[in-house]
Amino acid sequence: MKIRFSILLLFIGAIFGLMACEKEQKQYVIGVSQCSEDIWRDKLNDELIMGTYQHDNVKLRFASANDDDRLQARQIRRFLREGIDLLIVSPNQLHTISSAIDEAYDRGIPVILFDRKTDSRKYTAFIGADNFEAGWEMGNFIVNKLKGRGNIVEISGLEGSSPAIERHRGFMKAISRHPEIKLIARRHAGWLKQKGETEMDNILDSVTEKIDFVFAQNDRMGLGARQASLKHGFKETKFVGIDALPTPGGGLENVRDGRLAASYIYPTRGDLVMQLAMNILENRPFKRDNYLKGALVTRENADVLLMQGEEMAKQRARLSSLHSKVDSYLAQYNHQKMYLLLFSIIILLLIGIIVYTYRTALAKRRLEREAVNAKLQFFTNISHELRTPLTLIAEPVKHIMTDPNLTRKQQNMLQIVNRNVAILIRLVNEILDFRKIQNGKMELTLTSFNLGEHMHRWLELFAASAEKKHIKLQLYVHDQLPMLADLHKVEQISYNLLSNAIKHTPRGGEITLSATQQDQNVRITVADNGPGIPYDEQPHIFKRFYQTRTSNKGGTGIGLAIVKSFAEIQGGSVTLESTPGKGAAFTATLPLTVQDIKAKTSSTEHTMAQPYEMPANVITGKITNTANNEKPHLLVVDDNADICAYIAEILDPNYNITLAADGREALNKALRDVPDIILCDVMMPVMDGMEFCRRIKQDIITSHIPVVLLTARSLDEQRTEGYNCGADAYITKPFTAELLKSRLQSLIDNRRLMKIAFSADSPMPSIPKSAETIFVDKFRQIIQTKLSDPELNVDRISNEMALSKAQLYRKIKALTGTSPADILREARLKRAERYLQTTDKNIAEIAYEVGFSSPSYFTKCYREYFGHTPNKRQSI
Template structure:
């Protein structure tokens, strides 16, 4: 029986060995040349093959040699590749080779460039006509509609050069006063741009702008002009926007180029198109990649995104290498087991193999999911620091009465777009909270109709720009019990979606209806509509159902659905392609009590007033508060320690504070704690996310140290979730301000905390033991100090050095701690304590003035009488 079972197992193993595996594909990639752009594409194609283990990619580069590219393509054909990806050098040079591959039944994907042959399977690349047109419009705006423009094109007969030139000229036709003085043909290299610019400058000097059809030729033109001393007043723009060290993104960020246009590689989409063709899946013949223009305003943000993407890509390559290594090791182990063990061990090995595979897949899936969530969260947090450095300076410039109207208009545009970025960052963080099940519902009673009218008013400027009318059918008042912030987000995303997909001169209708304890919120438009097969997917995350040229994060409607369901409601959509869409949200009105609503409205108004009072620059300060503030500034400026690992944040906060405060700086929590102990500042401003020691740990250490426990700490951070704010307060923070922040709010919060410390001085300056006060760290410290003074009062040699040694502090630390808590120096407190004890002894009438003066530690009765007169206004002998 065992022999038969063994034979059956061997038969099964043999049959499984004969089972055909997944088909193996060979893809040939023919590049017309070698440069950093094509290296990036090849790299992306290689990484994209990780998810298609049955694909072998073979690369060839012709180095701009047409005949060599024909030979390489013919070699791929003779080898019998399954698919050919080709980027022609010029439109007509390799058409015969493309025709031969097509005739052999080999699918052909043209990438980046086209040929004059129609025998290709699909094309994928950027729309070069659109690129040329966008850059032409940018030139028109930059030159304010007037000037002379030089265009340096690529190879004369290459399709990108032809199409970009056509789009560029069409755009310039809208600017009659802009003259295209020449379209010189280069060969896509920096040297050709330099040579052509040098030749032209020897003939004429009236060039206002140079448009290089790629960044290298534009930089070459700038180098030539710089050598001749003519580049200072010339605008240079290019195309490609590569993120390499000498690429367009860095050139724009360093203002070498005024603008560039990201010419996407998207090797992942090329590989996806290739696999769809090979696996007989649906695909489009012409596929145009989306992209955008790069200016100095967004170049740094894009570089940050590229750095994070490169980091994640390196991590992906590392994980792929480890998986390959694990599978290789496991295959060797499987072979040894197959050759050396009996049937029962083979069966056990089979189950072990299944178990390990499942565990590995789950682990990889968990790591991938965590990496995705962490990536979005990190990017969102990182955005808040540069947005801080943009938003608040813009606000301060807007308040400057000396700027011109046109400058103010540009600043208002900048502020609007910063707010848009903040909203997008907030949506990403909210979406993550929804996915993690940590999104709370904050119910309140409010007038939905009144708030709805306010929200709609915010969209009127954008609607007017597109000549879109927004009509409303909203009752005069509709009081509901819901989450106000989430209702605002729902309204914002639905209206934003309607504006985005409604044609110019179109119409949008917003209506709110009440029926049987429910209310319905409807947004309808007469825009482009949604195809029938895509309506069901509009609420999916990262899904964009309509025109692919229209941007967006793809999570707006998904967030709407999540919020509506969180509030116990339903959202639906009806749409007809070409006629428009109707989005309907249905929610419960909730149990409304009119008295409770009026009371809550009153509380909300009071809270709003308090917040406004904190953030306003008060014109009339309270006289008593000014007097207390003067106590802080009588001797020196208050000292503030700023701890942040971002150089720009430290510099910016210093510029806000240096006029009124003595500012100390540290770049991490450990260095910040050392400076806090050294200088004992009056207040600390600290970032949360820092290397070596983070802000929470530093705050905890500051509050635990005796010498620094009294110092107010403001946590300045990009972390916005409520549980994170709670964590900050649990570590002892006195205030929590999120990035991007207002400079006015920060200054007001600092003054508020310092003034609160002044109010505490009244409590600690009484020179009496505070046994009836709460035993916090500051009270215990002052009580201990006064006990040491009273215990050694009769010692005429008692000084600050003795007391600091007794209390385990340095002389400077003791001085600053006592001064901050009481407003008096340790020497003054010692003298005051002695004089008040002397006053009590004088009233007892049991001892002479001389005896009392020595008992309380004065070196002579005459000096005692002088001090007593100065403090109490009378001589000791006059005490009754």
């Protein structure tokens, strides 16, 4: 025993040492070399700093060259002398600092070029916006505004810098396709507002032609050029720039206020730059060339983008504030962590002592006590020893949780500790309560309550489990059956008996819970039609830890012992009546008014936490019934069973719902069933929501189906990705049931409007080109061009559409609510009606011309559709 105890102490000491010595992370130093200082680069630096919040092992060093090439080269070499692990550099010009960057690269230091490039290929990765695309977009904007004719001036950035070169190339490519648009002047202003004003002054002094547009390669130069134009009295000239910063006085405000006609969002995305740097440093996969997405900003969308920018700025400020608080509370957190560590060691020591004490006592007494008493003593000893340290843990945790300076993350962690301590205390109390029963020390807490009302609730707890096994539950009790008893113990009696019945009753069986008053007693009976209990085992059924020979359901064997004890302590009894093969009936007889001089009296009813929730598969069984074909068919795709169950619960009254756990399963179901609408999660195994949406929209069979993405990914670029995949709507979690219902109904209503597009004898509405509208065009063209052919039918149309007849039917039916055959017949009749009104042809000629095989059949169909014969129509 001494050896075992020594080993235990050594084991505890080893754990303490391992927990105290945390593994140190490798520290990284990243040098950031900026070519200049301005608002745009300040924003980038702030984002880089925020990017380090997720990486405590990263230190940033910044340097700005103020557009001085030599100074930037010296700053880079100073970084190399001081020692850095990675270099992030934005070169001032294409050629000037290549040697310094090459020197860093040759030393084995990874180099990330940001925003600008050099003429050397010695770099690890590039990240930045596509300057060529920015110039191209602004060129196309000006061309559209000028309608292909006008005079333009370009104010370029720093001569020799890669952004200035690439933006000019993209701009020239866009306007070169329009010979009547002339670039009458171009000046370099070095990205500065004052220089932009000076260069524009020079241009206005030397140019006599009217200037329609000025393209400035950034917003600052554009505003400087505008000041020069106003000073010269030119108020009609329009100005565009690039950057569209959401800061006060930035590009977004100037576009909104009309000082700039447009701008182009030139993103900073310091968070992505930092992530790329960490991928390189930690040897994770990365791309060598990474282009950030930009967007055109006009007066129409400037307000929205500005609000989004302001909100993001607030969130950044809040995040920075929270990070500062985290740093200030780090010492306090370390103390708390040490306390928790000490608590854990104390508990481990106590458990070791208890185990040692138990094994010593067990060795001395051996057969002195029965096995059942040994089990109870063991658990009871542990429970008693755990109560004190658990209390010492629970109370400090509760005290710490009241500290207003804790971060949200710390509060969440402490709440987890608090909840799990409460669970342990409850389990300990249950074991001690059982021991109290054995020692005759259990007390009662008497409560006045209506037994009938509570029995309804207790039976509802087992509804889901019973439904899963197709077991019928029945309740027989008077609505008003007042009792004065220990509600918790009466509840435990009913719960244990019902749980046993559910466990042993076969599928399709029946369970009855009843309560009847008999003089001053109440008889609570749980009866089932299961296999029953053998006669020879019935006398032992209420013994502790006893399990029948035929039972294969598991369990501890103390449930019925607790039932018997709780009934007897209240002056009642419990009996069993069972015939093997015909079921069993357990009856607890309790006084309506329990008498106990030691009992506590409570005026508040005790309510036990509900132990059951309806399983997802039970809900699924309810909602997958598609008998009501009038409801829209909704396909719900989510790998979280709880989300599927919740959505099904709120939408079941209005939709026929099919569930799928991943994109691949959902794609098969969509191709097979062609639902009316799809609600899909984004993050899923096998095939994610983005890929699933892309495939749905690319397939001619399913391209018409509206797809709503439901996800917690709420950033703008993530929304953009969703819409680029073809999503019709994007709803972020958490969401309200009303929002979800409204959005789904709106999409279904809009989809029904597509029926107008299939009216083969009316002009085609103007709808943006997509896989769906291409399908509509092709369908209309086949009907329009071959309407007079009597052999034209659904089979021929489906062959020409390269679809099966069933697929064509489902597709057309989903879009219009009408079959292809009905649409074809309607088109023929409407064209016949027009011929009757506008030509002198007789009925037979018109019937053959619109594809009917005989005039009599034409007359019959015409009368059924219009309500009168074609003769009557022609006479009109």
